[in-house]
Amino acid sequence: MYLSDIKADSSSESTENTPWYRQRKAAYYLLPLVGVILLYAVTRWWSGSSEAAPPPPAVVTVATPLSRTVTDWDDYVGRFEASQAVEVRPRVSGQLVGIHFKDGDVVQKGQLLFTIDARPFAAALAEVRAQAAAASTALTLARSELARASRLIADQAVSAEEIDTLRARVQSAQASLAAAQAQVRSRALNVEFTQIRAPVTGRVSDRRADIGNLVAGDSAASATVLTTINALDPIYFAFDGSEALYLKQRRAQQQGGAQAQDVEIKLQDESGYTWKGRVDFTDNAIENGSGTIRGRAVIANPEYFLVPGMFGNMRMNGGAPHQALLVPDGAVVTDQARKVVYVVGKDGTVVVRPVQVGALADGLRVIRSGLQPTERVVISGTQFAQPGAKVKPVAGQIAPTKAVAAPPSAPAASQATVLPVN
CATH class of the missing domain: 2.40.30.170 (Efflux pump adaptor protein, beta barrel domain)
Structure with a gap:
């Protein structure tokens, strides 16, 4: 019903003061107010029905700590x-004529490794052996002369001075023979040193000199390094x-x-x-x-x-075995400067327990203090556990695991770990 219609009707009736006209005019002005009231009521109803219900408690997995006997390790x-590391050097100088191993071989103590040309040393040995033979002949002659003179001394045929001279000659010949024999041993050692053998059992390195090279062995400081053995x-x-x-x-x-x-x-x-x-x-x-x-x-x-x-x-x-409580490493939460675990009470309320932790044992973290064996520890869903909040606990189980380790960063020298005994 529009105002023009009302006016038209009122004009048709030729009056504006009739009750009918006033009712229709009041209805015309009340209609917008009624619409606003209805719109407000619908809005209130809709907003009330769209309010979400409080969320259900978070689901977390809990388990009692694992009690095991562990041994401390540092x-x-x-x-x-290497238990023995040896540089193989020659003890005589000469030309290298033989190599009797392969680079990287495991060699036994006494095994022949290198050979140096032994001919000069063999000639020197023959020379001193001849000198030793001459000294031995001179000693034999001196002893014979002393023996003949000793038989004549009773007859006063020789003087005491001659006897002393002959005795001195024998002693000199003995000394000459000893010197010649020492030279023989020295030259024989040089011949032996032309064969360079492994001083220890171990793995040999590569050769540092090839056949045909001259190697020095006159002194330890200047001797040629032929190889090394560990x-x-x-x-x-x-x-x-x-x-x-x-x-x-x-x-x-x-x-x-x-x-x-x-x-x-x-x-x-x-x-x-x-x-x-x-x-x-x-x-x-x-x-x-x-x-x-x-x-x-x-x-x-x-x-x-x-x-x-x-x-x-x-x-x-690092010590005798002792009893300890173990929990998964992920159950331990860092709270500023302290370590804590979340414990769920009988009514489902989360409680914080500050703990003192040890090292890992079979993938589990040792708890040294701050936790009771009968308490239920949150082992999964720690991100949903808030102190004082209600949670829905689900029973779980703590079991040791063997961690598969890639090359880790080296632990500090003062770090301590533990090893389970059983």
């Missing part, structure tokens, strides 16, 4: 070294330890633990400690500059797999 980083079975593992770890080991030994100082070593591409040995040497002083002390372990290497210069991570028995 970690070190070091290098492998004794590799057993092989040494050299490492540096901090003063704190040295004191820890000494205290443990005083208390009757870690007497053998057994060690285990892993290489850069290994996930486990596969090489076994024991410490056989600790230096007699701590270095002033670094505050570390040098140590050495002996490792069996029958297949010569380990070579000098290799890096390795070593752990050494």
Whole structure:
């Protein structure tokens, strides 16, 4: 109904004061107000129905800590070294005429490696042998003359002076013979030194001189290096330890633990400690500059797999076995300067537990203090666990795992780890 219609109707009735006209005019002005009220009511209803319900509690996986007996191990980083390293040098000078090994071979002690032309030394040996023979003949003659003169002394046929002269001649001949025999031994050694043999069993390097070269052996300083030999079975593992770890080991030994100082070593591409040995040497002083002390372990290497210069991570028995609680490493959260784990109470409320952590053992983190064996630790979904919030716990299980390790960054010399016993 429009106002023009009302006016038309009112004009048709020729009056504006009739009740009918006033009702229709009031309805005309109230219609927009009613529309606004209806629109407001619909908006309120729609906004009320679109409000989301409170979200359900987050689902997290919980489990009680794993209790196991573990042994403390102290970690070190070091290098492998040859148990014996020898530079093969000639002891006589001459021309190299023979090489009797292949580069990189494993050679045995006493095995022939090089040959030097022995003819000059053989000639010198023959010469001194002839001199020794002449000295021996002179000694025989001097003794015969002394014997004849001794038989005549009773008859006063020779003087005492002649007897003394003959005795001195015998002694001089003996000395000449001894000198000649010493020359024979010296020249014989030179002939022997023309055959250069391996002084130790080990792996030989490549040759540094070829056949036909002249090699020098007159003195140790100027002697030609022909090759090198490294004794590799057993092989040494050299490492540096901090003063704190040295004191820890000494205290443990005083208390009757870690007497053998057994060690285990892993290489850069290994996930486990596969090489076994024991410490056989600790230096007699701590270095002033670094505050570390040098140590050495002996490792069996029958297949010569380990070579000098290799890096390795070593752990050494650091104490008696003890009981410890273990949780997954991901369950430990860093909260500023402290380590915490989330524990779910009986009513589903998340509680923070500050803990003191140890090292890894079979992929699990050792908890030294701050956690009870019966508490339920959040092992999965820690990002949804907020202190004081309600969660829906789902039972899980903690089991040891063997981590597959790529070449890791080297641990510090003062780092400690543990190894499970059972």
